[in-house]
Amino acid sequence: MRRPDLPSLVGGIALVAFGTTLLLDQVDAIDLRFGSFAPIALAAVGATLVALGLSRRP
Amino acid sequence: MEATVPDQPQQPKRLYRSRDDRVIGGVCGGLGRHFGIDPVIVRIAAVVLLLFGGASALAYLAFLLLVPEEPREGEPPPPGRGRSAATIVAIVALILIGGPLLLAAGLAVAGILLPLAVLVLTGLLVWWLVSGEAPGGGAGDIARRSALGVGVLLLCFAVFVGGAWAAGLGGGAVAAGIVIATGLVVAVSAFAGGLRVLILPALALAMGVGFISAADADLRGGVGQREYKPASASDLKDRYRLGVGQLVVDLRQAELPEGDTPLKMKVGVGNALLLVPRDVCVASTASIGMGGVDVFDRDNGGLDVEWEDLPSAPENGRRVVVDADVGMGAFEVQHERRDRWDGRHRFRDRDDDGTDVNEGCLRA
Numbered sequence: 359m360r361r362p363d364l365p366s367l368v369g370g371i372a373l374v375a376f377g378t379t380l381l382l383d384q385v386d387a388i389d390l391r392f393g394s395f396a397p398i399a400l401a402a403v404g405a406t407l408v409a410l411g412l413s414r415r416p
Numbered sequence: 417m418e419a420t421v422p423d424q425p426q427q428p429k430r431l432y433r434s435r436d437d438r439v440i441g442g443v444c445g446g447l448g449r450h451f452g453i454d455p456v457i458v459r460i461a462a463v464v465l466l467l468f469g470g471a472s473a474l475a476y477l478a479f480l481l482l483v484p485e486e487p488r489e490g491e492p493p494p495p496g497r498g499r500s501a502a503t504i505v506a507i508v509a510l511i512l513i514g515g516p517l518l519l520a521a522g523l524a525v526a527g528i529l530l531p532l533a534v535l536v537l538t539g540l541l542v543w544w545l546v547s548g549e550a551p552g553g554g555a556g557d558i559a560r561r562s563a564l565g566v567g568v569l570l571l572c573f574a575v576f577v578g579g580a581w582a583a584g585l586g587g588g589a590v591a592a593g594i595v596i597a598t599g600l601v602v603a604v605s606a607f608a609g610g611l612r613v614l615i616l617p618a619l620a621l622a623m624g625v626g627f628i629s630a631a632d633a634d635l636r637g638g639v640g641q642r643e644y645k646p647a648s649a650s651d652l653k654d655r656y657r658l659g660v661g662q663l664v665v666d667l668r669q670a671e672l673p674e675g676d677t678p679l680k681m682k683v684g685v686g687n688a689l690l691l692v693p694r695d696v697c698v699a700s701t702a703s704i705g706m707g708g709v710d711v712f713d714r715d716n717g718g719l720d721v722e723w724e725d726l727p728s729a730p731e732n733g734r735r736v737v738v739d740a741d742v743g744m745g746a747f748e749v750q751h752e753r754r755d756r757w758d759g760r761h762r763f764r765d766r767d768d769d770g771t772d773v774n775e776g777c778l779r780a
Binding site: 391392403 | 588611630
């Protein structure tokens with residue numbers, strides 16, 4: 359079976375999670391502030407970068 | 417009979433960029449190997465130099481362009497142009513010494529050179545992240561990859577601004593939906609080769625929407641400077657609103673009734689200023705996403721600022737109860753307009769001693 363492209367998989371999941379958080383804020387289900395936005399954004403970027411790094415390992 | 421080996425002219429040891437010990441372009445790995453130093457030490461030195469004026473960015477770019485990649489096993493060495501390691505190091509040192517001298521002299525070329533080096537390196541890094549193509553090859557390849565990376569960066573910036581603007585105008589839910597849909601497409605595509613190129617623009621869109629959502633900045637309500645001077649309580653609106661710019665509500669000429677007069681001010685990005693007569697007490701609450709509050713020289717600032725100052729008015733006194741909501745910017749309450757705007761900068765009068773107080777609440 360073909361191995362999935364790790365950065366695309368992790369980046370895609372991170373985007374879905376990030377987008378869902380934003381959507382919940384837009385429909386007033388949660389109140390997004392900088393205190394919670396910054397960790398979420400950094401976690402999404404960080405997860406993608408880690409996946410990119412791991413995919414380059416032989 | 418003994419075979420004689422003809423004397424070979426000794427080739428100078430050439431400086432190469434490393435293929436297998438690289439973080440960006442193999443420069444530090446190559447330098448470390450050439451001079452017999454641990455490449456980690458070279459990298460640490462490069463980062464430290466970057467913090468002191470960015471000299472290593474310039475040097476890194478020069479090495480990237482001047483030093484060839486090491487040949488693969490079995491490949492002949494690349495045709496050199498007669499540059500030895502010593503020549504290359506001398507050229508880079510000249511650039512490093514000359515750069516700051518030019519900067520000190522204030523010449524425009526130096527002001528361009530360093531930002532250009534940072535831009536090229538950023539472009540290479542971005543293109544590497546997006547495409548997986550590590551910086552390598554000749555100067556032409558490096559220039560192409562850097563240009564593509566800068567292009568992606570500009571695209572992402574445009575998407576960020578577009579997302580922020582859309583969220584500020586009420587289209588945040590649609591933009592969030594686009595982020596989710598893109599994420600699903602990218603995740604599913606992982607099983608068919610992947611679509612890495614979509615990740616960065618989608619993240620930029622999410623950042624733009626998230627930034628405005630976190631600041632709770634509402635950009636509806638127009639752009640520019642709005643100043644309201646109601647003459648009486650009946651002229652006073654219960655809510656003043658501006659998208660981007662400066663909103664001024666001047667109550668100094670208004671005949672306010674005894675008791676509380678409620679007032680709401682909402683600015684997406686910019687400055688909300690309330691001017692009141694000295695005999696009026698002001699009770700204020702404010703919510704600031706990013707920025708500050710300054711109520712009669714009592715201030716607070718930062719991210720997610722919640723302000724509450726609710727003094728009581730004297731008996732039969734007049735009190736304005738203001739509730740401000742600013743996404744990014746400042747909310748200020750003053751008796752006199754103390755800040756001036758010269759078209760580019762805000763500044764205070766020289767004779768301003770900065771001791772304004774909420775006088776209306778103190779009077780008997």
